[in-house]
Amino acid sequence: MTDKQTEMTTMDKVNQSLARRYRAERRFRAYGMAAILFGLACLVVLFTDIIGKGHSAFLQTYVAMEITYDSDVLELSDPSDSNAVARADFQGLVKQSLRDTFSDVSGRRDKRALYALISNGAGFALRDRLANDPSLLNRSETVWLLADDDVDTYVKSRDDEGGAFTGRLNEKQIAWVEQLIADNAVEKRFNTTLFTAGDSREPEQAGILGAMMGSLFTLLVTIALSFPIGVAAAVYLEEYAPKNRFTDFIEVNINNLAAVPSIIFGLLGLAIFIGFFEMHRSIPLVGGLVLTLMTLPTIIISSRAAIKAVPPSIRDAAYGLGASKMQVVMHHVLPLAMPGMLTGAIIGFAQALGETAPLLMIGMVAFIVDIPGGVSDPATALPVQIFLWSDSPERAFVERTSAAIMVLLAFLISMNTLAIWLRKRLERRW
Template sequence: MTPSPKTPNTMDVVNKNLAKRYRKEKMFRFYGIASISFGLLCLLFLFTDIIGKGHSAFFQTYVKLPVVMSADALGITDVNDPHQIAGGNYQGVLKQALRERFPEVTDRRGKRALYGIVSNGAGYELRALVENNPDILNTSLDVWVLADDDIDTYVKSRSSREGAYTGRFTEQQISWIESLIESGNVEERFNTTFFTAGDSREPEQAGIRGAMMGSLFTLLVTLALSFPIGVAAAVYLEEYAKKNKFTDFIEVNINNLAAVPSIIFGLLGLAIFINFFEMPRSIPLVGGFVLTLMTLPTIIISSRAAIKAVPPSIREAAMGIGASKMQVILHHVLPLAMPGMLTGAIIGMAQALGETAPLLMIGMVAFIVDVPSGITDPSTVLPVQIFLWADSPERAFVERTSAAIMVLLGFLVVMNALAVWLRKRLERRW
């Protein structure tokens, strides 16, 4: 007679299933850790690439030249006449200094290449010296002037593993540069122009101040409009509006608008503010209107969540001692919900700071040299400035593009850190 199979023990079955479940949990945990590690690795690679390309933009190459500030050569007869000082032939004086430094250069093509050592804007530096101290006229002095962007790139790349970037240089030009370096007439200094100047066609003269001021004015308009409107809408929907199909329709549309691509808001701003109201293009006022439309859903959603987090007992206690509905909201609900509202507003502003597409649609992609002084002056913003520089053919704009990205990322990190700090500092747990 064949014996019947042994019935498995209940504990053996449980242990087998537990071992199988533990293996799956370990695999799931491994996948999660691997995903996070891969994301952090990609982020580290991105930051390393940006910093590696952009850190050199914070330094600029200068060339020292012995310049004779001859009033006759400059065409200045009256030092008290500001028009004569402003219109002096400073670039000609620099060319004369270069010819005296390299007297062996006599042909026209060689002189043209020699003059390219210094920047086209170096004459403005001499003009500033004369305007600040007219006594230097008819004297000889050593002046550090801005080098051309190709010279700057060559000097910065001399110590790289790939070797010095020669670009369009001839052997003669390289010998001039090496001669200046060996004599101690070339040095790198902190690039203050990058933070104090507006945009320029010449990389060595280009700066981000105009874009930063444009971003500042645009964000001020956005904050002044989106925060009070968003908070008011959240208060109405949470405290006053009745729950019906109409309010449900509004809530659904607010949530949907938070997921709409930002370029749609740019098209809306182009159709309404520029085409219908005929407002001028490329001004922070219109940019602020467009970004207000984009950030309102984020602020409304975060403000509603903050209001919902206030315990009902706060409202009931205030009403129990005779407070009106408005007093309950203004004196109790809003102060307690303000940390969450501020956090949402800062995150919305950080989102607006990094936006490019909606501002391109309203013309803030224009080439703006002058630094704006108000919300109605033509300007651009930092993300658009990065977009313009990334499309420039000059090699020196590569490092300035990366440096501008570093500045933008710095602002975004600070704004998000401020949001986290406000939440931790002002948050109350119930």
């Protein structure tokens, strides 16, 4: 075999080897793209399902009723007396209006079915109207009242291809609803109750404001405690702590705590804050303390990584100009590391905002109707509210569960977007 033939044989082997490597690289890139596309497809399916189920919760059905504020029905003579107004039978006005609208309805059972078309909270709306305008007594006006959740579900599903969902409505109730629709007395409006009310046993009266305020107070406690403690711990471990077995033990345990399931922190909070310190259950203060324990490892790790990213030349230049250790850390290291610290902290807070398990352990799963006014008031959180609604049998709670998930996702996406914006806005390049 000549040298030229030998050289050709070697080149062929090299080309074949390169071709195999290029094919393997293309396959690897194709696998990566397929994985990304599969993840995006799953995400699209998830969001489509949530939005498809939850978008209707932002609308609510109202029924126009001619209400006469009859003093005899109300058993009220002085509308300026707040105590008398509070005791008046405003739901009786709704029943009287329904009987006047459907005068052919007779029998106790049929009347009970007729009264069920309007939410049992409509009387409170009429009470507020009369309290704000006492001159309405013994006068009539047309008022749009909140429909019952079964009526709301039926009206929203009338245009669906699968047909209207009748649910618990009987044939007579459906006929009455259709008559109201034909009279243009039924209307779908933006559901302000969803954002202005607390939890309720009745789906049409249930809102997420109480859960949102509970999450806000809990998150404020978490931010106020975890960020300064986490940053201080990171500064100490990176700038002051000697490298020995004790600090190595601390670092290992911090990294291990970041991987501990969140429910363990809930058990810890139950044992320490409620069991030992005897703090009240189901309050944002305890929830914030528990979430502080959970987010501290994440903040410490991200803050230490940000401090390590500061070039040593910055420290050396500051020392060369006569700065003390404290001045170097406070005037140079912390300002340069702050973008990374804020990014890690916001991601940790977003994780805390979406946690459910530790809050369940400390009793924030309670049914809370009132809107909390501070960190010591009984409250629940938005993820826990979603958990409670998802276990409710009424179909109207299904759409409200999805709507609450959409609101929670909006908050989480906003917090992550803020983290990215802060990193881009504040980071410096050397």
